[in-house]
Amino acid sequence: MMKHRKVAPPKAHWLLLCSILAFAAFLLALNAVFLGEFNGDETAAPGTATDVPTTVRAGGSLVDAHGAEPVSSRPGERTIALTFDDGPDPEWTPAVLAVLARYQVHATFFETGARAAQHPELVRQVLAAGHEIGNHTASHTDLRDASALRQNLELQATDLALADAAGVVPSLVRPPYAATPSSVDDAEWQAIRRIGAEGKIVVLSDLDSGDWRQPGADRIVANATPRDNRGAVVLFHDAGGDRSQTVAALERLIPQLRAEGWTFDTVSRSAGMTSADTPADLRAKLAGLLFVFAVHLGGFAEDLLTVLMIAAGVLAFARAFLVLVASLVHLRRAPRERGPGRAPVTVIVPAYNEEAGIEATIRSVLASTHQVEVIVVDDGSTDGTAGVVSGLGSAQVRLIRQRNAGKAAALNTGLAAARTELVVLVDGDTVLDERAVRTLIRPFVDERVGAVSGNAKVANRGGLLGLWQHIEYVIGFNLDRRMYDVFECMPTVPGAVGAFRRSAVLRCGGVPVDTLAEDTDLTMALQRDGWRVLYQPRAIAWTEAPATLGQLWHQRYRWCYGTLQAAWKHRRSVLEPGQGGRLGRRGLPYLLLFQVFLPVLAPFVDLAVLFGLLTGQSAMLLGYWVVFQLLQLIPGFVAFRLDREPVLPLLALPLQQFVYRQLMYLVVLQSVVTAVAGVRLPWQKLHRRGIGELRAPTGSEAVTEPIELPHPADVRPIVRGGSRRR
CATH class of the missing domain: 3.20.20.370 (Glycoside hydrolase/deacetylase)
Structure with missing residues (x-):
């Protein structure tokens, strides 16, 4: 478990980043001016000489x-x-x-x-x-x-x-x-x-x-x-x-x-x-020493940035190749076996101030082709969330109200109240496809399966920001999860839509409350406990993405910081055998390399590209940029086709390189600085606008009742030979 010192959040990270980039730019400028391409000495044709004294032109x-x-x-x-x-x-x-x-x-x-x-x-x-x-x-x-x-x-x-x-x-x-x-x-x-x-x-x-x-x-x-x-x-x-x-x-x-x-x-x-x-004199010698050191450091900076650009290109190619091959393998696999038929399922919806979208969420769940019971845990909402749920009037819906304790605590409340072995966790801003629940539970016929990830999609795709997030969800999340499934190292079952074996979750201590990425933390804990985690791309859910850059920043900041917490918490999985070892030696390196390491280096690669364009290397850099775009466009096209999405939004993909990508790597930089400083971030609630309504069955009033979370020691494990590694 990560320990956090009580210190003030870092205020100088922007200044630090700008200072480092400015210093790097200064070194590159020195390198370009003083160690750049050398032009030989040639005599140039003279111009007019009306101001030149005769004594100079006729002299020595x-x-x-x-x-x-x-x-x-x-x-x-x-x-x-x-x-x-x-x-x-x-x-x-x-x-x-x-x-x-x-x-x-x-x-x-x-x-x-x-x-x-x-x-x-x-x-x-x-x-x-x-x-x-x-x-x-x-x-x-x-x-x-x-x-x-x-x-x-x-x-x-x-x-x-x-x-x-x-x-x-x-x-x-x-x-x-x-x-x-x-x-x-x-x-x-x-x-x-x-x-x-x-x-x-x-x-x-x-x-x-x-x-x-x-x-x-x-x-x-x-x-x-x-x-x-x-x-x-x-x-x-x-x-x-x-x-x-x-x-x-x-x-x-x-x-x-x-x-x-x-x-x-x-x-x-x-x-x-x-x-x-x-x-x-001594002053001139010292100044000369500093100047020469800076010039050589500039040369080193240029060489380093060149290496980073090449490495980024190689990694982009490797990632594209890896996810494409894995997606092909995933696609050619036999469909998941038909699951536990009519096995009862409980859908748990944690809700905090979800008045705008909770009705659409519940109606979509009740419209599922699989019979479900719904538990809505109102985590101390200050708006009309509870009233909206109660007003639905469905016997399949239970409303549980508690003091605000956070999403993880709300999920644990729902797990304790559930009466079924299979549970589906859905965010309060998410709308389920009618076949999502049935598709999610199919793999549980295998008793080694502890969780199944669904396929979350962006519902509010209007505007450039929504379109960019839609592209990111389809390409990044969809292809990556197919690859994680193939290599059996799934790091995250998203909170928006995922199915779990209730006893497996309780055996691991319930949903973790000590990280901000409780879904990632729980997924890693399950695998370290010996459970398999799979991906069902046809289990579709639509979620409301942040509508402003500020909201997007807060969401991704929390995600990235929470992912770092979870990765650090489960770092010992690298040395473990079995399912936990597959997570530690496959999933964690991939996660840290492509979601942390490369974004941290991205500002300097961008700086090198910009500086190259200003110093006459535009042709080479343009070629590099085109190749880089193809390495994203090709997997993007495949991902959109696999998800049966129209490919027209991919036309906005190149624009992501100029605003969206910069925002994402700044998020990662701030998260890394915050993690190094040992600061504990609070949960940051996004403002919801709602994404639509679905028709739901009618029935009696929703039920409100108090519950208690059972102690994990009282839960009987169902996997024989599994080892609990926490």
């Missing part, structure tokens, strides 16, 4: 735009500054470093924040070899199209990544897709001005090797060879693609230019500047 490749007037400079005469963009890369950066080390040449590497965060050891290797590093933005974005905020984030993020990787903050910046000073346009000039305002120097290039086009080593060498004696900054790449041609070109270019009297150095030293690599 180093631009200091910090002051009122920009200052341009370049390497000294016959001095080459080799620069490498887009790295570091685990394959090509070491290859480039090896060539430079062989010829004892120092260069400048413009690193992206994303790759620096992924490969910090390579950044340290670059600096340890005497080279300098520069900022090439975090995600290799074109700063001409970026806002001032995006530009600042790109540069700051890269500084943080480099501070974490090597403990330095560079003052050199090369904007991606930048070319020579003469190609600077107005948009790029605005980006350069913003960079200068941060005290950083922009490094363009005098010569573009064009290695990003992979034109061959000969062409790369020709492009990188100066046309005169002026110093030059030469652009190469050590990442962003296959750089074997770059490595081959360097092997020829360096000795060739040296033989012609050229010298090589870093950008800052070749231009007569002090070192561009500023040591990072």
Whole structure:
């Protein structure tokens, strides 16, 4: 039995869920921006340049735009500054470093924040070899199209990544897709001005090797060879693609230019500047550590969500396959043997404030093709429920009134008052098909059967909410119960309609009063006591479903929380033999996996799908969504055909993914949080509107009488060899 601490209901679960989803979204955004698809460095066609100073377009490749007037400079005469963009890369950066080390040449590497965060050891290797590093933005974005905020984030993020990787903050910046000073346009000039305002120097290039086009080593060498004696900054790449041609070109270019009297150095030293690599302070190092951790955590989050999406798809396929095969087996089985013919049956109706629908319920029961006695237990109603029952005037109806004690207590009252071995339990908002009782009792010819589940259907199907619940009842409940029947692990005989062997229920202690899902709790207890529980799909009853989202929330919250209570209460059935073991090793895992575990993960899968649609993965996700819909539509079609229902409502099935499903997984999340907190929920009564009336036989006045519930020890069991496991 579950024990509950007396604590206040959790108030922060919505805040907690929103915070977790927001944090996950933040991590995904980091991952998309800084670890997303990398676009190689290509020179873009320049735009208009009416605002670019002549001193910049005609000047050198180093631009200091910090002051009122920009200052341009370049390497000294016959001095080459080799620069490498887009790295570091685990394959090509070491290859480039090896060539430079062989010829004892120092260069400048413009690193992206994303790759620096992924490969910090390579950044340290670059600096340890005497080279300098520069900022090439975090995600290799074109700063001409970026806002001032995006530009600042790109540069700051890269500084943080480099501070974490090597403990330095560079003052050199090369904007991606930048070319020579003469190609600077107005948009790029605005980006350069913003960079200068941060005290950083922009490094363009005098010569573009064009290695990003992979034109061959000969062409790369020709492009990188100066046309005169002026110093030059030469652009190469050590990442962003296959750089074997770059490595081959360097092997020829360096000795060739040296033989012609050229010298090589870093950008800052070749231009007569002090070192561009500023040591990072403790604050920058800590911020860099946190940033890099968040970026890697974002990558982990993306991988995890991808796994969850795949797992959800696999589980959806497995469930569809399992329920379809089980339904086929269930359908092909021989019909249940004809039951105990004219065996007397008592229908017990617990009622609390059911004035709107109790008359229709009783009239439908009295119209049954099987002779029945009806016991209505008025559980302290404050409306006219008792008056409606008394006014029916039927000798087959007994009315028992008691103080309000809850549905389980009302059922126990009815069980104690019943004079028959077979009883049918029906909710006070349910209308029975005239053949339901006769169909329910047929399997009891087998003395091992302790309970039989009927087929509850939604009566009030008007409106989208009613239609969605109708679909859920037909697909989820119908197919699942067929599968549970085949595998002999039925977790629930619904309170709306189910038949029981009275002595079996009393042997188990009566209807449990310590959980909110008394029907699930009782069903599990019966199986642990050795009884079989079956499903009769033709025993149909129509029940009134919640008419508003608020009522639906309260109902499902109670159901889910009660199911968790019952599952925890009967957890030891996993280790038991026989019927109890089948419940524990088959029914409980399926119940927890598909009704608890997957709904808890569903918000994050939805987040991954939404984020994927916003980041250019719509085609793949659309295909996933279509497959997922088919995995629901196919079982849905089968379920509707098996239940002889019109299939037209299935057109509303896709819409369930956008409102109804979210409501259901929020219900599960709140239930799990409440259960973990140890809070005991009260029973929540739904407002009933009534679902119609049926004609009933006439007779004498209903009977009102007090009763007492016998002690379970006084009840004689009828199953030999059964073991009571509570």
